Amino acid sequence: MLRPVCRCSKRGAQAALKEGRGKQRPHDGMNDLPFDSDTVSPRLLVWYGQAGRDLPWRNTGDPYRIWLSEVMLQQTTVTAVIDYYQRFLEKIPTIECLAAVPLAEVIDLWAGLGYYSRARNLHAAAKLVVEQYEGCFPEEVEALQQLPGVGRSTAGAIAALAFNRRAPILDGNVRRVLCRLFALQEPPRSTSAEKQLWKWSEELTPVANVHDYTQAIMDLGALVCVPRKPVCEQCPLEELCRARKLGLEQQLPLKQVAKQIPTRHEAVLLVDHRGQYLVRRRIADGFLGGMWEFPTISFLEGEAPESKLHLLCSNLNLEGSAESIGHSQHAYSHFRLKSAIYGKKIEDLSHVAEGDHRWFSLDELKNIALHGAHKKVLAEFQKSGV
Numbered sequence: 227m228l229r230p231v232c233r234c235s236k237r238g239a240q241a242a243l244k245e246g247r248g249k250q251r252p253h254d255g256m257n258d259l260p261f262d263s264d265t266v267s268p269r270l271l272v273w274y275g276q277a278g279r280d281l282p283w284r285n286t287g288d289p290y291r292i293w294l295s296e297v298m299l300q301q302t303t304v305t306a307v308i309d310y311y312q313r314f315l316e317k318i319p320t321i322e323c324l325a326a327v328p329l330a331e332v333i334d335l336w337a338g339l340g341y342y343s344r345a346r347n348l349h350a351a352a353k354l355v356v357e358q359y360e361g362c363f364p365e366e367v368e369a370l371q372q373l374p375g376v377g378r379s380t381a382g383a384i385a386a387l388a389f390n391r392r393a394p395i396l397d398g399n400v401r402r403v404l405c406r407l408f409a410l411q412e413p414p415r416s417t418s419a420e421k422q423l424w425k426w427s428e429e430l431t432p433v434a435n436v437h438d439y440t441q442a443i444m445d446l447g448a449l450v451c452v453p454r455k456p457v458c459e460q461c462p463l464e465e466l467c468r469a470r471k472l473g474l475e476q477q478l479p480l481k482q483v484a485k486q487i488p489t490r491h492e493a494v495l496l497v498d499h500r501g502q503y504l505v506r507r508r509i510a511d512g513f514l515g516g517m518w519e520f521p522t523i524s525f526l527e528g529e530a531p532e533s534k535l536h537l538l539c540s541n542l543n544l545e546g547s548a549e550s551i552g553h554s555q556h557a558y559s560h561f562r563l564k565s566a567i568y569g570k571k572i573e574d575l576s577h578v579a580e581g582d583h584r585w586f587s588l589d590e591l592k593n594i595a596l597h598g599a600h601k602k603v604l605a606e607f608q609k610s611g612v
C-alpha cells in the first residue's frame with residue numbers, strides 16, 4: 227500500500243537534495259557522490275514519501291505502541307505481526323495494563339508468534355517502566371537499553387520514532403542496506419563489521435526528519451534492497467551504492483559461518499485421554515518460561531529413551547508401556563533438541579498424578595503457546611495417525 231505523501235517532508239527533502247548536490251564535501255574516491263546524511267537522507271525521504279509502507283504502528287507517537295511493534299518485529303515479518311499487534315492492543319491497550327496482567331496472559335497472546343523470550347521481556351520491561359518511570363518511557367537511548375529485551379537498535383528505533391531523537395538503528399533491513407551500500411566484504415555479525423556498521427548508521431542518520439528517515443531506511447530494506455534479488459533500478463541510492471557498482475548486490479551481505487551447537491535429547495510422552503492431552507506450563511523464570519509442553523524427560527546421547535521413560539510414567543502414576551511414535555528435532559540458538567516421541571492412551575483418569583498438568587484437545591493445543599520443539603512433536607504425532 228502506498229503511504230500518503232507528506233507534502234512538507236517531500237518539499238523539505240527535495241530542497242535538501244538540491245542543497246546537498248551543491249555542497250563540496252570529501253568523498254571516498256569510489257563514488258562520484260559522498261556518503262553522508264546530506265546525500266543519503268534526502269534521497270531516501272523523497273522515495274519514502276512516494277513508496278513507504280502504511281503500517282498500523284506508523285500513525286502514532288505513542289512509545290508503548292512503537293515499542294510493542296518493534297519487539298514483535300524482531301525476527302518476525304510485518305505480515306505475521308499485524309494481526310498479533312492489533313489483537314494485543316485490544317486486550318492490553320496501555321503499558322499500565324501490561325504491567326498489571328499476569329505473564330501467562332501475555333504468553334497466551336503471543337502464542338504462535340515465536341521467540342517467546344520477547345513476551346517475557348516485554349512484561350518485565352512494562353513493570354519496570356511503571357515502577358521506575360511512572361509509566362512514561364525514558365527518551366534517551368541509554369536508558370531505553372536498560373529495559374529487558376531492548377537492545378541498541380530497538381532503543382534507537384523507539385527514540386527516533388517516538389521522540390524524534392537522532393538515534394541510529396541497525397535492524398536486519400538496515401544492516402543489509404548498509405552492507406551493500408558500502409560493499410562490506412566481511413560477515414556482518416563479526417565484531418569489527420558490527421562496529422563499522424554502527425558507525426555508518428550513525429553517520430547517515432540526519433539531524434532533522436529522523437522519524438521519517440528511520441522508517442525510510444527500514445522500508446528500503448523491506449521493499450527494495452531485499453535479501454534476494456534487490457530491485458536496484460528502483461532504489462533511490464543506486465547511484466551511490468558500491469555493491470551495485472561492483473556487481474556484488476546479490477553476493478552481499480556475506481553469509482555468516484554457522485556455529486556448532488550441542489545436541490540434547492528428551493523423551494516426550496503424549497498421554498491421550500479420549501482426545502484430550504496432558505500438558506503443563508514451564509516455570510515462568512526459566513528457559514521458555516511460561517510456555518506449554520508435553521510431559522518430558524531428558525536422557526544422554528547413547529542412552530535408550532525407554533530407560534528414562536519409565537521414570538516419567540511413574541511420576542505421572544501411569545502403568546504399562548508407551549508406544550514409540552517417531553522423532554522430531556528443533557534447533558534453538560544454543561542447542562539442538564532431539565525428541566523421541568511416545569504415545570499412551572488411558573481410559574481411567576482416577577490414578578493419574580496430574581499435579582500442575584492440564585488437559586487440552588488437539589484444537590486447543592494449536593492455540594496455546596506450545597513451545598517450538600513440542601509443536602513439531604505434535605505435528606509428528608498427528609502425521610503418525612496414532
Ligand code: SF4
Nearest residue numbers: 451456458461467475
Ligand atoms: S542499489 Fe541495490 S544493492 Fe544498493 S542499496 Fe539499492 S537496492 Fe540495495
